[in-house]
Amino acid sequence: MLACELFKSACTDEIKDIDITSVAYDSRKVKDGSVFICIKGFETDGHKYAKKAVENGASVIVAEDKIDVDVPVVYVKNSRRMMAELSCTFYGNPSEKFSLIGITGTNGKTTITYLIKSILEAAGKQVGVIGTNQNIIGDKVLSTKSTTPTTPNSLELQQLFTEMVHYGADYVVMEVSSHALDLDRVYGCNFDVGVFTNLTRDHLDFHKTMENYLNAKAKLFGLSKKGVVNFDDDGGKKIVQKGECPDIIKTGLSDGCDLKAENIKITSRGTQFDMVYNGKRYPASVRIPGKFSVYNAICAAAAALQSGIDVDTVIKGLAAATGVVGRVEVVPTETDYTVIIDYAHSPDGLENIINCVKEFAEGRVITMFGCGGDRDNTKRPIMGEIAGRLSDFSIITSDNPRTEDPDSIIDQIEAGMKKTSGEYIRITDRRHAIAHALDMAKAGDVIILAGKGQETYQIIGKEKFDFDERIEVYKHLKKS
Numbered sequence: 001m002l003a004c005e006l007f008k009s010a011c012t013d014e015i016k017d018i019d020i021t022s023v024a025y026d027s028r029k030v031k032d033g034s035v036f037i038c039i040k041g042f043e044t045d046g047h048k049y050a051k052k053a054v055e056n057g058a059s060v061i062v063a064e065d066k067i068d069v070d071v072p073v074v075y076v077k078n079s080r081r082m083m084a085e086l087s088c089t090f091y092g093n094p095s096e097k098f099s100l101i102g103i104t105g106t107n108g109k110t111t112i113t114y115l116i117k118s119i120l121e122a123a124g125k126q127v128g129v130i131g132t133n134q135n136i137i138g139d140k141v142l143s144t145k146s147t148t149p150t151t152p153n154s155l156e157l158q159q160l161f162t163e164m165v166h167y168g169a170d171y172v173v174m175e176v177s178s179h180a181l182d183l184d185r186v187y188g189c190n191f192d193v194g195v196f197t198n199l200t201r202d203h204l205d206f207h208k209t210m211e212n213y214l215n216a217k218a219k220l221f222g223l224s225k226k227g228v229v230n231f232d233d234d235g236g237k238k239i240v241q242k243g244e245c246p247d248i249i250k251t252g253l254s255d256g257c258d259l260k261a262e263n264i265k266i267t268s269r270g271t272q273f274d275m276v277y278n279g280k281r282y283p284a285s286v287r288i289p290g291k292f293s294v295y296n297a298i299c300a301a302a303a304a305l306q307s308g309i310d311v312d313t314v315i316k317g318l319a320a321a322t323g324v325v326g327r328v329e330v331v332p333t334e335t336d337y338t339v340i341i342d343y344a345h346s347p348d349g350l351e352n353i354i355n356c357v358k359e360f361a362e363g364r365v366i367t368m369f370g371c372g373g374d375r376d377n378t379k380r381p382i383m384g385e386i387a388g389r390l391s392d393f394s395i396i397t398s399d400n401p402r403t404e405d406p407d408s409i410i411d412q413i414e415a416g417m418k419k420t421s422g423e424y425i426r427i428t429d430r431r432h433a434i435a436h437a438l439d440m441a442k443a444g445d446v447i448i449l450a451g452k453g454q455e456t457y458q459i460i461g462k463e464k465f466d467f468d469e470r471i472e473v474y475k476h477l478k479k480s
Helices: 003-010 046-055 079-090 109-122 154-166 178-182 210-222 234-242 291-306 311-320 347-358 379-390 406-417 430-440 469-479
Strands: 022-024 034-037 060-063 073-075 099-104 127-130 134-137 140-144 171-175 191-196 224-230 248-252 259-267 270-277 280-286 329-331 338-342 365-369 393-396 423-426 446-450 457-460 463-466
Touching: 003 079, 022 079, 034 046, 034 079, 046 060, 060 079, 079 154, 099 109, 099 210, 099 291, 109 127, 109 171, 109 291, 109 311, 127 154, 134 154, 140 154, 178 210, 191 210, 191 234, 191 291, 210 224, 210 234, 224 234, 224 291, 234 248, 248 291, 259 291, 270 291, 270 311, 280 291, 280 311, 291 311, 291 347, 329 469, 338 347, 338 469, 347 365, 347 379, 347 446, 365 379, 365 430, 379 393, 379 406, 393 406, 393 430, 406 423, 430 446, 430 469
Parallel strands: 022 034, 034 060, 060 073, 099 171, 099 191, 127 171, 191 224, 224 248, 248 259, 338 446, 365 393, 365 446, 393 423
Antiparallel strands: 127 134, 134 140, 259 270, 270 280, 329 338, 457 463
């Protein structure tokens, strides 16, 4: 591709005849004819690697700051946005070749993507999913998730979209994080439907205020032709008030919603409810227990309706959906108590999973949880207070402590726990904490292992160690 085709209005005489072979922001991935984009990251600055990129064959450099190299430089105000623009153009705007549905919000994004996938597949569509757990189309895994972002960087995202086109995707359903929206990872994407789930305290280490956090989420609706909003959430009401998306279905359990859920019945096997839409009532069910599962289900239903799927197929797709790994995931233990793994790592997420379990637990609710290091520390005492107030017994342990002292994190969680009368114990080593929960469980109890969800590793310092809670449970039960 000639540089003028790629850079369009930013093209200059100096670069117009250069043949561009690839786009890169990692100097190690540069080859002859690459455009190298200098990105200012949180740990390093791409401008430092411009000369290395030239050594590796870069023909053009994109930069924000003045650099001294022997190839043409295109100076821009925002290199992240330019990377998104170049990536879209270089890969031929793949998101225009299928219907794109984006889900944003603090909780529920992953589950909703899979519920929508199930509905669309019930309609006979080929569906791709991009998100926290994995990137897939149909049953084919395109790339394995580890510590990569929920929403890939713009370059990798357009590469994934191109793969989706190759495999014949009719729809792509993706999680859209607040970071992705703020950092222009999805700039240039054509969203047919944007979905907002809820807004609760999280990521304030990055956004600083809840207002900034909401404004980041709301950007999705400026990129979307149609919308779905949880109208029971205050953040959802504010997004509707902004009016950036003219065609929105408001979902919830309260009056004023366009699509409502009523007559909710929850068991350990799932949830049944009536879906009320356009004056008609439709019996619906999902295999995931909990009131929050109803909110997820009606958001997914509304997204499908906005995509032109009929109501009967929506109901069929919801009923067929299986659970998501790490989301209210029951570990088959063959014990007289239950072990559930859940990704809950925010105050709202923790409160939701404990309340969900309390709705069907016959015995005690034992909650084991921690908080991630090098992340928002203001939520730690809040989560301690929630666990202490709602659980019968809590075990405070490590999550991914990263470069923080694990015991210091636990101290902050414990400060909130002490505001309650809840019984608890501190066990810093997560493996030992799991063992303690299993050893103390009695018939009818439910153990919640919260925070890790689908993750099969633990980050201590700057190293990542294998750590799958399912394996840890099986190992301990085998020894017991």
